[in-house]
Every structure is written in structure tokens, then in C-alpha cells.
Amino acid sequence: MAGNLGNYSRVNNNDGSDSGEENRVDENALETDDLAPLQPPSYEDLEENLENGSRTMETMEIEEEVVYMNKLQRLKHRFENYIVIPVRERISDPLVQLLSILSNRVDFYLSKVGNPLILRRFVYILCMSLVMFYFSSNGLPGTGDSGFKGMFSDKRSFVNYARRTIDLSKMETDLEYLSSMPHMAGSKGDFAIATYVGESFSNNRLQLVLDAGFDTFINYYGKLNLNARTKSGEILQLETNQNNFSPLSPNGTISNSNLIYAHLGREADYKLLESAGLSFENCVVMLHFDAESVDQILRAQKMGFQAVLFVSEKSDNNDSIQQRSSAILQYSVGDPLTPGWSSVLPKKIDANASPIRPKIPVVPLSLNQALSLTQKLSTENAVEFENGWVSGVSGDITLNLDQETIEHASQPNWNIVGKIEGKEQNDKAIIVSAARDSLCYGSLYPNVGTTALLSLVQLLQQVKYEFNWRPLRNIYFMSYDASQYGHSGATEIVEAELGKIKNEIYSVVDISQVGVSPDGPKLDIQTHPLLAQFFNEMNSLHEIDALVRGVQQHGDWSAYLANGIPTTIIGASHVINRAYPIDTCDDTYDRLKSTSGDRFWEDMSEIVAYLFQVILELADNPLIPFDVEDYAKKIDVLLEDLKASSVESLNYQGIADGINLWKHIGEQWSSFKHMWTNIVMVEDDGLEPSLLSVHRWTWNKKLTNIARRQCDAAGVPNREFYKNVLFGPSLWIQQSHDSWSFPGVRDAIQDSNWQGAQEEINKVADVLRSSAELFIEETTNS
Known part of the structure; x- marks a missing residue:
């Protein structure tokens, strides 16, 4: 429209304004213009012209745009006259005058005190400090819950937010995809699942x-060939398949070996067989799975059996086969070719010489396969066990077994690790981890755990961006591979970065075994004594029935615990005990969906919210939630159990003295916690004085050093991988006493090596005393 207006001469303003240069008439121009008449025409001339049809004036057409512009100008003038000018005259100008008067008065009074310019700046800083205090305490106006209390996050706000935003639809989608294919370590399916997890992180x-x-x-x-011959000469040929396989089982050929059934293969079971006069020479032993098969395999090997056959539990599909790893984890965990050092180093040992790999073949059988053999065992002179199965006697059945596995000395597999950077003490961190590989579909285990891990990543990242939050300390999320192969994935990380991990990591939380129990959300929590009280208090905040106990299980956390890093295993009892269909190819997503019930995802949501708060408290609590007083009390209880396990009188006074030192430290720590909470969280509503921050950081650093300093560089005798002299697995599981404390002492007592037992007791006492003294003497620079 502006371009069109350029074709017209200027149009005078018709709004009634006569002022302006553009409206002034040049009289001289009128006098000299030959075209303009000196006098106006008479009416007679005008009438004559009209009659002759002539016109002395032409009509000018004004476009709509010009009319529109005139209206805008009139509106502008009205706005100025009725709004702008009155506001300026009645409000802004008087306000400016008032501020000027006040400023002069303030300067007048300030000049009586000192330099007005300096004092003005002081007053400005004071006012801005008050404003910052208000917003740090209450958040921005209209934003509702800020998620913070003073300088620290409000965990309850975050947990409530997490409950509202847990994406159950995504969790279901994740679980369905993770369960869509077998993903044995190093396979194409494993690579696809690892890629999915990595993309989810990204x-x-x-x-x-x-x-x-x-x-x-x-x-x-x-390949596997297994056949049997009965006493009557009947030949039994078992049809085997790829599910009759146990990871790390060695190759082997056995001919004409007697079959003996020995229930769970515990020490008491073998003593019962020996008391019945049964010989174990040239025998293969058949066992039902115990809670952990590692002890069963090692004991069978020690007893001289030539192979172990495991029986799958009774289920609605007695042809299904439970597959468990045959790794012997009492000596070491990790890559069998590099026990105790990283696989990136060139040093390798022979697989058959590895302490992690058994020396005898291990073969899992379905219940129907096992029954086809045991039904031929005689009851005469045999032992009948509490489950109704009989041992049989030599000669009832002879077995021929030929197992040949495909071995890869250097097979690729994949760990996925993500990180949320801490904002305060970012040289300290926790790890949240889950196993990923499965011998088949693995829906209940380990896929539910991986699904929970992905959900936690999503929730914490949402909180991070929604509330502009970062944890006080780092959080690592780890998805481990090769858990079925001696927990190689997790162990490789520890062995490759041992120094960094021991300095940075103060807690590991493994959620591989989480799950929804049939009767509601229940958890079995195995944890380090430093965190036992923390979890007892956590359970009261959620509608979850949780059992809290010490670590009693091998797993991806073993390498961390072996090096003095406090670990926690959060799981469900049916997953920990590997109840059917876990470890079978019946553990599919479709089966879980059809049998889980209507409350499965609702209960899973409650469990994820619980895990979310656990992570927040561990990584973002200003005070690391270690309870040193309770820690000392629990060591005292374990010491009493140790005394009761020995028939010989030993001197435990050094351990008792060390425990007393830690009780004293625990009292000091409790006193500091109480003082800090009163000053910062109660009186100052979350605002922490700088000097108190330094003291808190020092305490946190000292707390993270407790467990890692209670290790011995030489390790447990004959099991050097395990450096932790207080907490770790004994060589043999003891049914009547704790098997996961004072491992060196318990090993010696089990072997009736009383001198060795006293030496190990003295070592524990020295470690407790020296670590306590270092704790007391430690400064921020140590």
C-alpha cells in the first residue's frame, strides 16, 4: 500500500489542524501565477459554463488506504490525549518528583553518617541479598513446589513428582522389546539389546x-550325547538340545559311570550317603538346585564325582530346563582367562586351569529327563531324602556322557555406562546397576531389572530438567554383560579402573533381581552393615514389605564387595531363588503378561518409586546415610556368631577392641548429624553456613573411606581375589552360621586350622584398629 501512495501528491491533513509548514499558502506565488485568475468568477459566469457543459474543477478520488490512515492518526491522538498525557501528568511526573525528593532526603541523612555513594551501594547489596534469600527459600512466585528447601533438594517433592510421572506404558514397551529375543552374552541378540539400552540412555x-x-x-x-544303561540291560537315550547347557562347563567324556542322587549336595547329604555305605568312586552325581549352585559344584568336584547333573524344578512344563552358570565364584569372579586382572592385558591362562571354571562337566536336565533316569534307581539299601527321591546304589544305572561346547577365548560383549554429574562432591559417586544378558528370553530376570534401570534414568533426567537439579554427588548407571559367565562384565570395569573406583565409589546398588511378588510389592534387601539402618528407615516410608539382611549371594557386585565397596542387592525373593520360569526359555513376555495379574504394573510403579528415593538419598543427601553406630553393633553380633562356630578357644579381644573404637566414632558421627540437622534444616530452613559445609564435606569423605580401608592387600589365604577381611564369601556355605563375614577366619575354622584362624583374627583386629585410627586422624587433604 505504501508504494501506491507514492503516485499521489501529498494530501493535506483534514483533522482540523491548521498549523504546520505544509498548510501555509505562499501569497507571492498566487500573485505571479498566470494560470490563476486574479478575481473569483461571478455567478453568471459559473452558470454560463454549466450550461455550456464545461467544467472548471475536476473531482479527485481518494483511496480507502488514505481514509484508513486518517482514522489511525485520529485514534493515536485520542490515545495520547486521554491516556498518555493524563498518566504522565497525574502519576509518573509526581512519582519522579517524589523519588527525587526522597533521594535528596536519603542523601542528606546518609551524609551525616558517611560517604553517601558508598552507603548507597551497601544498602543496594543488602536489599539484593534479602531478595535472593526470599527466592532461594520460597522459589519463584507462581511456580508452586520448587523442589528445594533452602540449598538442598526436597526429596519428598521429587518422589511425589516421580510417582505422578512414572511412564508405565514405556516400561511395558521396554520389557516387551527386551524379552523379544534370546540375548546370550556375545550374541547378535545381546548386541541388539545393548544398542537399545544405549539409545535409551542417549x-x-x-x-x-x-x-x-x-x-x-x-x-x-x-553337542551333547547322554545315554544310560540300567541293571537289567535297558538302554536309555536322552534327547538333548541347546538348553542342556551350563555356561563355562568344560568339555568332557565319561563312560560307564554310576549314577547317584544326592538331594542338594550339601555336606550333610553326603554324610548321609556315606553312613549308608555308598561309594562315590566312578560316579556322576545328580542334584536339585540349591539357592546357589556354586557351592554344590565345588563340593561335588571335591568329593571326586566325574560330572554333575542338575534337576530342574517341578512346574507346569516339566520339559523345561533351568540353565544356570557353572562358574566357581568362591575363588574369583570375572574372565576365566584373566582371574584377578583386566582382560585388556596380554597375560592369559588356559581355560581349563582357571579357578573360575569347574574341572568336571555340568549338565542341566529337565524334570522329565531326570525322572527317566531316577525311576530306574533301586530303593533297596539306598537313602531316601526328605523330598521322597532316593539315592540309588552303585550299578543301578551307568552313564555315558560326551559334551563338547564351542569355545571363544576372546568373544566381544558390551557394558553400557551412563552418568549424571554431581554438583558438589563430584569426586564421589554411587553406582546403580543391572545385569542384561540372558541364556534365553529372560523376561522376569534380568529384563524386569533392566526395565527398572531405564525407568530410573528417565525419572532422574526429568527431575534434572524440570527442577534444574543435579545431585550432590555423581550417579553412574551400568548395564552389565556376561553376568552368566563369571560376572565378567562388571568385574572387567572394576579391574580396569580399580584405583579410580575405590576412590570414587562409596556405594553400589544392584537392581537386577527386582520383581513383583505374587502377593504384592515385597523386597529382599541384602546390604552392607553401614547401610542396614538406612534401609530399615526407608521401608517405613513406603508401602513395601522389605527384609533387610547382610549380603549372602554372589553376583555382579562381588568384585566391588571384594575390594571394600559397600554393596546393596535389591530384589524379590522369587527372583533371588530363581523360581520357575526364571532361567528357562519359558520366561517370556507373553507368559509374564498372562500370569502377572492386574496389579503387576501398579506394584512395579511402587517399587520404582522406592528405588528412586533410595538413589536420591544415597547421592543427594547432604550427609551420606551411613550409620556407624549400627555398623559397629552388627559387627559385634557377627563376632558372637563367629565365636559360636568354633569348637576351639581363640582370642578375639583384638576384634572386640577394634569394634569399641568404631562405636566411639559412631557416637561422634551421630552427634554431628544431630547438630547439623538442627542448625541447617530446622533453624535455618536449609541454608548452610560455609564453615559447616566444610565440616560436612570432611565427614562425608571420611565415611567413604571406611569400608575400602578394611581390606588386606594379600587377600584371603588361597583366595587372593577377595581383599575384604570383614565381608565376603567363605569357601564353604555353613547352614547353621553366617557364611559372609570374616571369610579368612571361617575358612581356617572350617579346616580346623587353629593357628591360621588366630592369624586371621589378628589380621581383622589390625584392620579394624588401623582404619579407625586413620578415620580419627584424617583431614580434608588425606
Whole structure:
């Protein structure tokens, strides 16, 4: 429209304004213009012209745009006259005058005190400090819950937010995909699942710190021939398949070996067989799975059996086969070819010489396969066990077994590690981890755990961006591979970065075994004594029935615990005990969906909210939630159990003295916690004085050093991998006493090595005393 207006001469303003240069008439121009008449025409001339049809004036057409512009100008003038000018005259100008008067008065009074310019700046700083205090305490106006209390996060606000935003639809989608294919370590399915987890981390904008393969020993099913001959001469040929395979089982050929059934293969079971006069020479032993098969395999090997056959539990599909790893974890965990050091180093040992790999073949059978053999065992002179199965006697059945697995000395597999950076003490961190590989579909285990891990990543990242939050200390999320192969994935990380991990990591939380119990959300929590009281208090905040106990199980956390890093295993009892269909190819997503019930995802949501708060408290609580007083009390209880396990009189006074030192430290720590809470959280509503911050950081640092300093560089005798002299597995599981404390002492007592037992007791006492003294003397620079 502006371009069109350029074709017209200027139109005078018709709004009634006569002022302005553009409206002034040049009289001289009128006098000299020959075209303009000196006098106006008479009416007679005008009438004559009209009659002759002539016109002395032409009509000018004004476009609509010009009319529109005139209206805008009139509106502008009215706005100025009725709004702008009155506001300026009645409000802004008087206010400016008032401020000027006040400023002069303030300067007048300030000049009586000192330099007005300096004092003005002081008053400005004071006012801004008050404003900052208000917003730090209450958040921005209209934002509702800020998620913070003073300088620290409000955990309840975050948990409430998490409950509202847990994406159950995504969790279901994740679980369905994770369960859509077998994903044995090092396979194509494993790589696909690892890629999915890595992409999920990246899609949630989680910083990836490790997304690469590592090479370890892995073997796969090759072929298995198993047949038997009864006393009557009947030949039994068992039809086997790829599910009759136990990871890390060695190859072997056995001919004409007697079959003996020995229930759970515990020491008491073998004593019962020996008391019946049964010989174990040239025998294969058949066992039902116990809570952990590692003890069963090692004991069978020690007893001289030539192979172990495991019986799958009774179920609605008695042809299904429970597959468990045959790794012997009492001596070491990790890659069988590099026990105790990283697989990236060139040093390797022979797989058959590895302490992690059994020396005899291990073969799992379905219940129907096992019954086809045991039904031929005689009851005469045999032992009948509490489950109704009989041992049989030599000669009832002779077995021929030929197992050949496909072995890869350097097979790639993949760990995925993401990180949320801490904002305060970012040289300290926790790990939240889950196993990922499965011998088949693995829906209940380990896929539910991986699903929970992905959900936690999503929730914490949402909180991070929604509330502009970062934890006080780092959080690592780890998805481990090769858990079925001696827990190689987790162990490789520890062995490759042992120094850094021992300095940075103060807690490991493994959620591989979480699940929804049939009768509601229940958890079995195995944890370090430093955290036992924390979890007892956590349970009261959620509608979850949780059992809290010490660590009693091997797993991906073993390498951390072996090096003095407090670990926690959060699981469900049916997953920990590997109840059917876990460890079978019946553990599918479709089966879970059809049998889980209507409350499965609702209960899973409650469990994820619980895990979310656990992570917040561990990584973002200003005071690391270690209870040193309770820690000392629990060691005292375990000491009494140790005394009761020995028939010989030993001197435990050094351990008792060390415990007393830690009780005293615990009292000091409790006193500081109480003082800090009163000053910062109660009186100052979350605002922490700088000097008190330094003291808190010092206490936190000292707390993270407790467990890692209670290790011995030489390790447990004959099991050097395990450096932790207070907490770790004994060589043999003891049914009547604790098997996961004072491992060196318990090993010696089990062997009736009383001198060795006293030496180990003295070592524990020295470790308790020296670690306590270092704690007391430690400064911020140590």
C-alpha cells in the first residue's frame, strides 16, 4: 500500500489542524501565477459554463488506504490525549518528583553518617541479598513446589513428582522389546539389546561414559550325547538340545559311570550317603538346585564325582530346563582367562586351569529327563531324602556322557555406562546397576531389572530438567554383560579402573533381581552393615514389605564387595531363588503378561518409586546415610556368631577392641548429624553456613573411606581375589552360621586350622584398629 501512495501528491491533513509548514499558502506565488485568475468568477459566469457543459474543477478520488490512515492518526491522538498525557501528568511526573525528593532526603541523612555513594551501594547489596534469600527459600512466585528447601533438594517433592510421572506404558514397551529375543552374552541378540539400552540412555540425554565392547572367554552349546544303561540291560537315550547347557562347563567324556542322587549336595547329604555305605568312586552325581549352585559344584568336584547333573524344578512344563552358570565364584569372579586382572592385558591362562571354571562337566536336565533316569534307581539299601527321591546304589544305572561346547577365548560383549554429574562432591559417586544378558528370553530376570534401570534414568533426567537439579554427588548407571559367565562384565570395569573406583565409589546398588511378588510389592534387601539402618528407615516410608539382611549371594557386585565397596542387592525373593520360569526359555513376555495379574504394573510403579528415593538419598543427601553406630553393633553380633562356630578357644579381644573404637566414632558421627540437622534444616530452613559445609564435606569423605580401608592387600589365604577381611564369601556355605563375614577366619575354622584362624583374627583386629585410627586422624587433604 505504501508504494501506491507514492503516485499521489501529498494530501493535506483534514483533522482540523491548521498549523504546520505544509498548510501555509505562499501569497507571492498566487500573485505571479498566470494560470490563476486574479478575481473569483461571478455567478453568471459559473452558470454560463454549466450550461455550456464545461467544467472548471475536476473531482479527485481518494483511496480507502488514505481514509484508513486518517482514522489511525485520529485514534493515536485520542490515545495520547486521554491516556498518555493524563498518566504522565497525574502519576509518573509526581512519582519522579517524589523519588527525587526522597533521594535528596536519603542523601542528606546518609551524609551525616558517611560517604553517601558508598552507603548507597551497601544498602543496594543488602536489599539484593534479602531478595535472593526470599527466592532461594520460597522459589519463584507462581511456580508452586520448587523442589528445594533452602540449598538442598526436597526429596519428598521429587518422589511425589516421580510417582505422578512414572511412564508405565514405556516400561511395558521396554520389557516387551527386551524379552523379544534370546540375548546370550556375545550374541547378535545381546548386541541388539545393548544398542537399545544405549539409545535409551542417549534419548534421555544421559551422558554416556562407556559404550564399547570388551573381549572375554565365552562358550556356547555345541553337542551333547547322554545315554544310560540300567541293571537289567535297558538302554536309555536322552534327547538333548541347546538348553542342556551350563555356561563355562568344560568339555568332557565319561563312560560307564554310576549314577547317584544326592538331594542338594550339601555336606550333610553326603554324610548321609556315606553312613549308608555308598561309594562315590566312578560316579556322576545328580542334584536339585540349591539357592546357589556354586557351592554344590565345588563340593561335588571335591568329593571326586566325574560330572554333575542338575534337576530342574517341578512346574507346569516339566520339559523345561533351568540353565544356570557353572562358574566357581568362591575363588574369583570375572574372565576365566584373566582371574584377578583386566582382560585388556596380554597375560592369559588356559581355560581349563582357571579357578573360575569347574574341572568336571555340568549338565542341566529337565524334570522329565531326570525322572527317566531316577525311576530306574533301586530303593533297596539306598537313602531316601526328605523330598521322597532316593539315592540309588552303585550299578543301578551307568552313564555315558560326551559334551563338547564351542569355545571363544576372546568373544566381544558390551557394558553400557551412563552418568549424571554431581554438583558438589563430584569426586564421589554411587553406582546403580543391572545385569542384561540372558541364556534365553529372560523376561522376569534380568529384563524386569533392566526395565527398572531405564525407568530410573528417565525419572532422574526429568527431575534434572524440570527442577534444574543435579545431585550432590555423581550417579553412574551400568548395564552389565556376561553376568552368566563369571560376572565378567562388571568385574572387567572394576579391574580396569580399580584405583579410580575405590576412590570414587562409596556405594553400589544392584537392581537386577527386582520383581513383583505374587502377593504384592515385597523386597529382599541384602546390604552392607553401614547401610542396614538406612534401609530399615526407608521401608517405613513406603508401602513395601522389605527384609533387610547382610549380603549372602554372589553376583555382579562381588568384585566391588571384594575390594571394600559397600554393596546393596535389591530384589524379590522369587527372583533371588530363581523360581520357575526364571532361567528357562519359558520366561517370556507373553507368559509374564498372562500370569502377572492386574496389579503387576501398579506394584512395579511402587517399587520404582522406592528405588528412586533410595538413589536420591544415597547421592543427594547432604550427609551420606551411613550409620556407624549400627555398623559397629552388627559387627559385634557377627563376632558372637563367629565365636559360636568354633569348637576351639581363640582370642578375639583384638576384634572386640577394634569394634569399641568404631562405636566411639559412631557416637561422634551421630552427634554431628544431630547438630547439623538442627542448625541447617530446622533453624535455618536449609541454608548452610560455609564453615559447616566444610565440616560436612570432611565427614562425608571420611565415611567413604571406611569400608575400602578394611581390606588386606594379600587377600584371603588361597583366595587372593577377595581383599575384604570383614565381608565376603567363605569357601564353604555353613547352614547353621553366617557364611559372609570374616571369610579368612571361617575358612581356617572350617579346616580346623587353629593357628591360621588366630592369624586371621589378628589380621581383622589390625584392620579394624588401623582404619579407625586413620578415620580419627584424617583431614580434608588425606
